[in-house]
Amino acid sequence: xxxxxxxxxxxxxxxxxxxxxxxxxxxxxxxxxxxxxxxxxxxxxxxxxxxxxxxxxxxxxxxxxxxxxxxxxxxxxxxxxxxxxxxxxxxxxxxxxxxxxxxxxxxxxxxxxxxxxxxxxxxxxxxxxxxxxxxxxxxxxxxxxxxxxxxxxxxxxxxxxxxxxxxxxxxxxxxxxxxxxxxxxxxxxxxxxxxxxxxxxxxxxxxxxxxxxxxxxxxxxxxxxxxxxxxxxxxxxxxxxxxxxxxxxxxxxxxxxxxxxxxxxxxxxxxxxxxxxxxxxxxxxxxxxxxxxxxxxxxxxxxxxxxxxxxxxxxxxxxxxxxxxxxxxxxxxxxxxxxxxxxxxxxxxxxxxxxxxxxxxxxxxxxxxxxxxxxxxxxxxxxxxxxxxxxxxxxxxxxxxxxxxxxxxxxxxxxxxxxxxxxxxxxxxxxxxxxxxxxxxx
Amino acid sequence: xxxxxxxxxxxxxxxxxxxxxxxxxxxxxxxxxxxxxxxxxxxxxxxxxxxxxxxxxxxxxxxxxxxxxxxxxxxxxxxxxxxxxxxxxxxxxxxxxxxxxxxxxxxxxxxxxxxxxxxxxxxxxxxxxxxxxxxxxxxxxxxxxxxxxxxxxxxxxxxxxxxxxxxxxxxxxxxxxxxxxxxxxxxxxxxxxxxxxxxxxxxxxxxxxxxxxxxxxxxxxxxxxxxxxxxxxxxxxxxxxxxxxxxxxxxxxxxxxxxxxxxxxxxxxxxxxxxxxxxxxxxxxxxxxxxxxxxxxxxxxxxxxxxxxxxxxxxxxxxxxxxxxxxxxxxxxxxxxxxxxxxxxxxxxxxxxxxxxxxxxxxxxxxxxxxxxxxxxxxxxxxxxxxxxxxxxxxxxxxxxxxxxxxxxxxxxxxxxxxxxxxxxxxxxxxxxxxxxxxxxxxxxxxxxxxxxxxxxxxx
Numbered sequence: 001x002x003x004x005x006x007x008x009x010x011x012x013x014x015x016x017x018x019x020x021x022x023x024x025x026x027x028x029x030x031x032x033x034x035x036x037x038x039x040x041x042x043x044x045x046x047x048x049x050x051x052x053x054x055x056x057x058x059x060x061x062x063x064x065x066x067x068x069x070x071x072x073x074x075x076x077x078x079x080x081x082x083x084x085x086x087x088x089x090x091x092x093x094x095x096x097x098x099x100x101x102x103x104x105x106x107x108x109x110x111x112x113x114x115x116x117x118x119x120x121x122x123x124x125x126x127x128x129x130x131x132x133x134x135x136x137x138x139x140x141x142x143x144x145x146x147x148x149x150x151x152x153x154x155x156x157x158x159x160x161x162x163x164x165x166x167x168x169x170x171x172x173x174x175x176x177x178x179x180x181x182x183x184x185x186x187x188x189x190x191x192x193x194x195x196x197x198x199x200x201x202x203x204x205x206x207x208x209x210x211x212x213x214x215x216x217x218x219x220x221x222x223x224x225x226x227x228x229x230x231x232x233x234x235x236x237x238x239x240x241x242x243x244x245x246x247x248x249x250x251x252x253x254x255x256x257x258x259x260x261x262x263x264x265x266x267x268x269x270x271x272x273x274x275x276x277x278x279x280x281x282x283x284x285x286x287x288x289x290x291x292x293x294x295x296x297x298x299x300x301x302x303x304x305x306x307x308x309x310x311x312x313x314x315x316x317x318x319x320x321x322x323x324x325x326x327x328x329x330x331x332x333x334x335x336x337x338x339x340x341x342x343x344x345x346x347x348x349x350x351x352x353x354x355x356x357x358x359x360x361x362x363x364x365x366x367x368x369x370x371x372x373x374x375x376x377x378x379x380x381x382x383x384x385x386x387x388x389x390x391x392x393x394x395x396x397x398x399x400x401x402x403x404x405x406x407x408x409x410x411x412x413x414x415x416x417x418x419x420x421x422x423x424x425x426x427x428x429x430x431x432x433x434x435x436x437x438x439x440x441x442x
Numbered sequence: 443x444x445x446x447x448x449x450x451x452x453x454x455x456x457x458x459x460x461x462x463x464x465x466x467x468x469x470x471x472x473x474x475x476x477x478x479x480x481x482x483x484x485x486x487x488x489x490x491x492x493x494x495x496x497x498x499x500x501x502x503x504x505x506x507x508x509x510x511x512x513x514x515x516x517x518x519x520x521x522x523x524x525x526x527x528x529x530x531x532x533x534x535x536x537x538x539x540x541x542x543x544x545x546x547x548x549x550x551x552x553x554x555x556x557x558x559x560x561x562x563x564x565x566x567x568x569x570x571x572x573x574x575x576x577x578x579x580x581x582x583x584x585x586x587x588x589x590x591x592x593x594x595x596x597x598x599x600x601x602x603x604x605x606x607x608x609x610x611x612x613x614x615x616x617x618x619x620x621x622x623x624x625x626x627x628x629x630x631x632x633x634x635x636x637x638x639x640x641x642x643x644x645x646x647x648x649x650x651x652x653x654x655x656x657x658x659x660x661x662x663x664x665x666x667x668x669x670x671x672x673x674x675x676x677x678x679x680x681x682x683x684x685x686x687x688x689x690x691x692x693x694x695x696x697x698x699x700x701x702x703x704x705x706x707x708x709x710x711x712x713x714x715x716x717x718x719x720x721x722x723x724x725x726x727x728x729x730x731x732x733x734x735x736x737x738x739x740x741x742x743x744x745x746x747x748x749x750x751x752x753x754x755x756x757x758x759x760x761x762x763x764x765x766x767x768x769x770x771x772x773x774x775x776x777x778x779x780x781x782x783x784x785x786x787x788x789x790x791x792x793x794x795x796x797x798x799x800x801x802x803x804x805x806x807x808x809x810x811x812x813x814x815x816x817x818x819x820x821x822x823x824x825x826x827x828x829x830x831x832x833x834x835x836x837x838x839x840x841x842x843x844x845x846x847x848x849x850x851x852x853x854x855x856x857x858x859x860x861x862x863x864x865x866x867x868x869x870x871x872x873x874x875x876x877x878x879x880x881x882x883x884x885x886x887x888x889x890x891x892x893x894x895x896x897x898x899x900x901x902x
Binding site for chain 1: 470474476479480482483484485486487488489490491492493501502503504505506507508509510511520523524527559560563581582618623624625626627665666668669670699700701703779781815816817818820822823825826827828829846847848849851852853876897898899900901902
């Protein structure tokens with residue numbers, strides 16, 4: 001089909017062209033009460049075409065891989081090129097001098113059969129239900145394995161592909177004690193299933209839920225707030241786009257003109273690397289075919305660089321940082337991170353907790369709506385624990401935590417050593433302690 | 443999209459190991475997106491989504507498989523693999539399809555693709571100018587236009603052959619106000635189960651100016667207070683409170699598992715007696731409407747709560763088997779990549795008898811939430827949250843200063859019982875709702891309501 005598309009592009013007057021394609025396969029089983037409640041098999045694939053028409057780049061995609069879509073696909077891209085603004089130059093990439101070696105697909109991933117995976121998930125559910133009388137159900141108990149191949153080929157000579165794959169398993173338990181109902185969740189992920197441990201996952205989910213039983217709200221006020229590692233990662237990820245050069249250039253980011261300036265407490269160092277031993281994701285090239293590389297984004301609180309794709313780099317007279325990613329094969333080139341993480345501090349988390357008095361936040365809800373990525377303001381439903389001198393006073397629910405991302409960065413007072421990449425989270429983080437946030441409750 | 447012989451063979455193969463029921467969902471969708479930043483084209487992407495999902499039931503359980511390759515050989519292979527997950531006896535299946543043509547109650551005037559994109563861009567550029575001209579503090583604008591045409595066929599082993607075409611169009615205008623140190627935003631995004639004619643029903647100039655007004659107002663606003671207080675939630679998108687506080691918890695997805703605070707509450711009061719709530723997928727050309735749901739059942743008007751009493755859940759076929767309740771025409775999915783499940787369509791609190799002015803005048807102190815953002819809920823516990831994007835304090839029965847950065851939280855069962863006023867004018871607004879069967883188009887709506895007491899998550 002590639003050849004047909006190229007020929008059609010040439011005949012419709014495109015001067016160059018590129019095909020970005022994804023092919024995957026995935027398996028998922030959901031267990032409920034010892035039975036396979038849902039069993040899912042899929043083989044998704046898709047293709048995106050882009051090319052230059054009259055000096056402007058047009059995009060279109062298809063999931064239908066039959067010859068009758070070739071003509072409409074190229075016509076759609078042409079229409080999208082024609083309406084582009086003059087002077088917005090986007091170019092196909094010839095290739096980087098070299099690409100980093102990354103660990104691709106592990107053969108061991110595919111060696112676990114569907115029947116074995118189902119047994120693994122059943123075991124997770126069985127253990128979760130047996131750990132405590134107050135566990136009334138495991139509402140979601142899921143195991144999944146997926147493989148994905150990304151390829152880019154263009155008329156400038158680029159011809160690249162990356163393979164990746166991972167396994168994920170998780171359980172959500174519901175616990176009830178009197179009038180109090182709570183849920184607890186744990187998700188495990190790996191590049192193969194060798195580190196899967198049904199008991200560890202079940203125990204974590206159950207213990208998380210049980211600890212929260214009997215939670216109540218607290219009085220509104222100023223508290224010191226400690227964010228659990230994965231919770232801080234989720235909060236930070238809402239504001240990630242402010243570090244993208246294209247967001248800055250369009251005037252949406254408050255980090256405009258801040259490179260070289262102190263934007264955070266000196267304790268904070270943030271990197272975006274090709275890979276990280278704790279993370280599941282790694283790519284050797286971005287969606288434009290530019291080699292991915294390691295970079296420091298914030299060093300001791302000072303903003304060192306924005307993240308660039310080719311077009312944004314050209315505008316600023318600099319090089320792409322290998323962050324030109326599509327949000328999916330359907331989209332055009334935007335910006336995204338590789339393995340973006342907040343560097344671990346030196347203090348062990350347990351030690352930090354010993355002297356802590358305030359609210360430990362273990363869950364935030366409504367990140368898609370309660371946090372405004374442009375203003376930096378956030379007000380989010382939270383759960384956690386009221387802590388005094390390291391001792392849990394009580395579990396807490398029905399509170400919100402509110403603040404502004406930019407002032408928050410400056411108000412960080414401690415960073416723990418427990419860096420963690422939650423499976424599929426965009427970024428990794430250790431636990432973080434900050435002042436100046438407002439808790440609303442009763 | 444698929445011929446009858448192939449469909450028959452695939453369904454027969456799917457049931458060959460003893461499955462109770464098999465269903466094909468096939469979809470061809472064309473989409474076009476345009477977005478502008480500060481009056482300049484930023485993005486133009488279009489494409490074709492295409493694929494087939496196959497579902498098999500055995501008891502309360504389901505097998506799901508999907509693919510983009512709809513050749514007969516591949517479909518038979520997928521059906522065979524899916525059937526292999528069921529351990530049962532051989533079964534002979536004889537199929538005869540009766541084509542169900544539900545007449546469309548959503549007439550479309552201008553099909554996607556019938557208006558040149560350059561015309562749409564010109565309109566969005568004009569909207570951007572209206573926002574910029576509103577106030578010098580407007581530093582950026584954004585604009586967007588999305589149109590999609592989804593053709594589906596749903597074919598099942600009960601002999602159903604149903605087809606539907608869903609055309610949806612949405613336009614977005616937004617503005618950012620800034621003063622060097624801070625930025626605030628405002629925006630509107632009306633949409634409908636309509637073609638380009640949507641634009642004839644809205645006043646874009648008003649929406650563009652209002653987006654700018656919200657951004658500028660919020661830039662000058664103080665932070666919202668924190669703590670419990672009476673909250674007046676305005677009509678339209680304010681209905682997100684019912685969507686989060688109650689709607690999701692009435693979906694069979696949660697109910698069938700016993701994972702909702704409203705399990706076993708049928709026929710009992712779960713809301714204040716002035717609350718009647720409805721989910722209606724049949725309102726002509728509304729954003730959340732469609733002729734049939736994604737299992738081929740005609741959509742309908744479901745009264746969920748009547749004068750405070752729980753009357754109906756939202757039920758799909760699979761969860762319905764467990765609940766021994768027929769489908770309510772509520773089974774939906776984002777695409778062939780998702781197995782369908784019970785979801786909302788156009789969900790709203792029905793107009794009551796109070797006057798808006800009286801509700802405000804009778805509130806001594808509280809928060810007036812004029813415009814809402816999205817939210818979320820955990821049905822098992824009923825805890826929900828949603829964001830307020832434009833708010834004011836109420837002082838001595840009058841709307842006072844604007845406040846910003848607040849969210850509202852609560853537990854569904856408490857909040858519904860605490861609604862003490864429902865005004866007489868109901869409107870609806872558009873949203874995208876995300877859940878286990880993906881992101882779907884839903885309307886939320888209500889008249890102005892007052893909740894006696896809610897936790898306001900502000901910063902003062």
